[in-house]
Amino acid sequence: MSCPICGKPTQPRYRPFCSRRCADLDLGKWLTGSYAIPAEDPEALEEAAEELARQPRPDEPRH
Secondary structure (H helix, E strand, O other): OEOOOOOOEOOHHHOOOOOHHHHHHHHHHHHHOOOOOOOOOHHHHHHHHHHHHHOOOOOOOOO
């Protein structure tokens, strides 16, 4: 198995990563929102569409 971050062989201590550095890089991606699980729930999609509709568009003048 290879490290999902850099492709080097994994180390048992940090599995599935090769090092603490790659494990920390992966954690940072989760914490900053770089990784996201897409929603397939119709209600979640509808809520997101409603939220976008409530936000003013940048090219519209504000009142």
